Amino acid sequence: MSKAKTVYRCEHCGTDHPKWVGQCPDCGEWNSLVEARLENVTPHRAKSGIKTGGYAGQTSQITTLDQIQLSRESRTSTGISEFDRVLGGGLVMGSVVLIGGDPGIGKSTILLQTATYMASQQPALYITGEESLSQVAMRAKRLDLPLNALKVMAETCVERICEVLAHERPQMAVLDSIQTLYTETIQSAPGGVSQIRESAAILTRFAKHTGTSLFIVGHVTKEGALAGPRVLEHMVDCVLYFEGQSDSRYRMIRAVKNRFGAVNELGVFGMTDKGLKEVANPSAIFLSRYDEAIPGSVVMISREGTRPLLVEVQALVDDAHGQPRRVALGLEQNRLSMLLAVMHRHGGVQTVGQDVYVNIVGGLKITETGSDLAVLLACASSLRGKALPQHLAVFGEVGLSGEIRPVPNGQERLKEAHKHGFKTIILPRANAPQNPIKGLNVISVARLHEALQAAMDICDE
Numbered sequence: 495m496s497k498a499k500t501v502y503r504c505e506h507c508g509t510d511h512p513k514w515v516g517q518c519p520d521c522g523e524w525n526s527l528v529e530a531r532l533e534n535v536t537p538h539r540a541k542s543g544i545k546t547g548g549y550a551g552q553t554s555q556i557t558t559l560d561q562i563q564l565s566r567e568s569r570t571s572t573g574i575s576e577f578d579r580v581l582g583g584g585l586v587m588g589s590v591v592l593i594g595g596d597p598g599i600g601k602s603t604i605l606l607q608t609a610t611y612m613a614s615q616q617p618a619l620y621i622t623g624e625e626s627l628s629q630v631a632m633r634a635k636r637l638d639l640p641l642n643a644l645k646v647m648a649e650t651c652v653e654r655i656c657e658v659l660a661h662e663r664p665q666m667a668v669l670d671s672i673q674t675l676y677t678e679t680i681q682s683a684p685g686g687v688s689q690i691r692e693s694a695a696i697l698t699r700f701a702k703h704t705g706t707s708l709f710i711v712g713h714v715t716k717e718g719a720l721a722g723p724r725v726l727e728h729m730v731d732c733v734l735y736f737e738g739q740s741d742s743r744y745r746m747i748r749a750v751k752n753r754f755g756a757v758n759e760l761g762v763f764g765m766t767d768k769g770l771k772e773v774a775n776p777s778a779i780f781l782s783r784y785d786e787a788i789p790g791s792v793v794m795i796s797r798e799g800t801r802p803l804l805v806e807v808q809a810l811v812d813d814a815h816g817q818p819r820r821v822a823l824g825l826e827q828n829r830l831s832m833l834l835a836v837m838h839r840h841g842g843v844q845t846v847g848q849d850v851y852v853n854i855v856g857g858l859k860i861t862e863t864g865s866d867l868a869v870l871l872a873c874a875s876s877l878r879g880k881a882l883p884q885h886l887a888v889f890g891e892v893g894l895s896g897e898i899r900p901v902p903n904g905q906e907r908l909k910e911a912h913k914h915g916f917k918t919i920i921l922p923r924a925n926a927p928q929n930p931i932k933g934l935n936v937i938s939v940a941r942l943h944e945a946l947q948a949a950m951d952i953c954d955e
Contacts (some may be wrong), residue, residue, distance in 0.1 A: 500681060502527040529680055570665070570707070573611030576763055576772035577604065579801075580734060580747050582755015583611075585666065588705040589754065590698050592672075592727065593747075594712040594720045595736025600745050601711050602765070604770045605668045606634060608709070612727050615927070619666040623650040623674030628632065636646035637769040650684065652677045652693045656700050658784040664706060671711035673721060696842070698729050700780035727751060744779060745770060746858065749799070758861065759799030777804035777914060780856040787884050788877030794888040795907040796860055802910040804887065806855040807865070809872035814849045824854025825865065833892060833916040837870050840896025841942045843877065864901035866892035867920065870942070871949050880953040885917040888949075890925070896942040900924035908934065918952065920945055 501510040505528055507521035517524050526896055569584030578584045581591070595601050595865055605620075612618045622630055627648050634641055645662065652675050659667060669675065675693045676684040683689070696708070701708045710730065713721045720727060727733050733751040738744055747761040762776040773779060781793065781804055789814045795802060822830040829853055837843045854860055867890035875882050889907055891899040901907075904925030911919055911934075918935045926938035939945040 499531070501530055503530040505687075528686070529682045531679055531692075551708065559945075570612065570616070571952070572608040574604070574608065574770070574772055576761035577608065577747070579730065579799075580755075580759050580761040582749075582752055582759070583612070584589075585707050586731070586754045587665070587707055588701055589709065589732060590701050590708045590730040591732040591734065592710050592712050592720070592730040593734040593736070594714045596714060596718075599736045599738065600765060600770055601736060601765070602670055603633070603637070604747075605670065605709050605711065606630070607637065607639065607769050609666065609668050610634065610639040610644045612666050613645070614640065616666070617662065618644055619659065619662055619667045620644055620646045620665040621655060621658075621667060622646065622648050624670060627780075636767075639769075647752070650674050650676060652696050656696065659700065659706060660704070663704070666707045666709070668709045668928050669711065671713060672726070673713045682788045685721075687723050691725055694726050694729050737859055742857055744773070744856065748859075756799045760801070760803075776801075777910065780805040780858060781914070787881035789879050789881045790872050792868050792872045792875065793883050793884075793887045793911075794860075794865050795887050795911050795919075796865060797862060797901075797903055797907060802907045802912055803858075804857055804859070804910060804916075807872045808855060809869065809876045810849075810851040811845060811873055811877040812849050814847055818845075818847055819851075820847045821849075822849045823852070824857070824859050825852060825869065829863075830869065831868055832894075833866055834894060836892055836894060837946075838874065841870070841874070841946050843870075843874050843946065845873065845877065848877070863891040863899075864889045864907075866890065867898060867942075867945055871920070871945065874946055874949070875953075878950070880950060882949060883918070883952055883955075885915070886920070886949075886952060887911045887916040887918070888920045888945075890920070890922040890939075890945070892942055898922045898939050898942060898945060902933045920948055921924050 496773065501512065502514045503510050504518040506523040506526045507518060509520045511527060514527050518526050518706055537610060553599060570586045571584050593601055609618050609620045627646055630646055647658060672690055672694060673685045676689050677692050677696060679686050680692050697708060715721050721817055731753045732749060735745040735748050735750055737748055745763045745765055749757060749759045751757065762773040763770040764773055792807055793808050794805050795819045796805050820831050834845050834850060850873060868888040870892060871888055889901060891901055893899050900922040904921065908919060908927060908931065912931060920937045923938040923940045926936060937948050939948060
């Protein structure tokens, strides 16, 4: 068997070069050459019928969707209900899950908890490339996890890992992390673009072929994105991100890609000395308010994935000493500037010459547009020095022409607010319930100036 040829391919123009150079001679791009393999391709000639070049002896057949036999997704619980929620209801057999986050945020901790639980139900293997086996055992002992069922191994060669997985045949395996793994077919160092891409491709093919579920840990860059090629996220079935500060008690796991469940599903955890524990009622965490109402604070009814959340939005509007600043924590910075311009034009509330600071309490990151109305009401409350009542909750999207646009799942948001004792809700007119809800005063608005006037009238009551 002839040895595969190695070339260096430009990621910008796609040309191949026999050796690495700093600048591509063809397109002039710098640092764009990555190592790649050229496999020896055997010409395939069809003997009968029409065949495609693929696996030997396989014939491509055309069929309709109703003739395909569907197999039900067999899901396995991870032992942590919030983790199951993020995965879409549990771990699917043969799936590949990529989980990333800042150092020390809890990636290895939650995977070790999951592996030890699943090892008591079925064969599981924990493969570490960053830590020694004694370090893994010390963490498991510190977390009071069972030590007799989970098998562990320290290995970084992908070919050796696949051999062990094929021999042990575990139902679930954890690989920590993809940046430490390497394949012998690539000569570059572990952590490079070529090594990460090829290692992930080999592991993904193995998981699909054998039905083994894989958890792969990924490092992140200083910007917060997963390190390595973007194609890494396309290969896997599920991509999870840890959110929250490492010095905070609470952690959030968000699904940004999931072939077996809802995208943007959020799981909330509390970090304890015994590992990560699920939080059954996340709204109670984000509603740690003062005993009395204060200006610039309002409760927003958000929705993350399939679950509504009650979150406190705080705003501080103060005179600027120099260039006015716009700071948003937990929200998109550009959207805050746009909303302030809309409030000036269509609400008559001017923030020119004012510093505006907006914060989502609890370190949560809000990605939906249903937070627009709550942000503007908090800013208006802080600017005018009027405290909104604590029994008030708000949701709605604000358009550029000052209209209050509806948001999805309005009824579920109302039920969540009513369950936590809120009595007054300001919402888009299109989200108003058809039948009145007992004990709940619903104020529906169509324009921004109506919402601002309604909120100020409530303050004066």
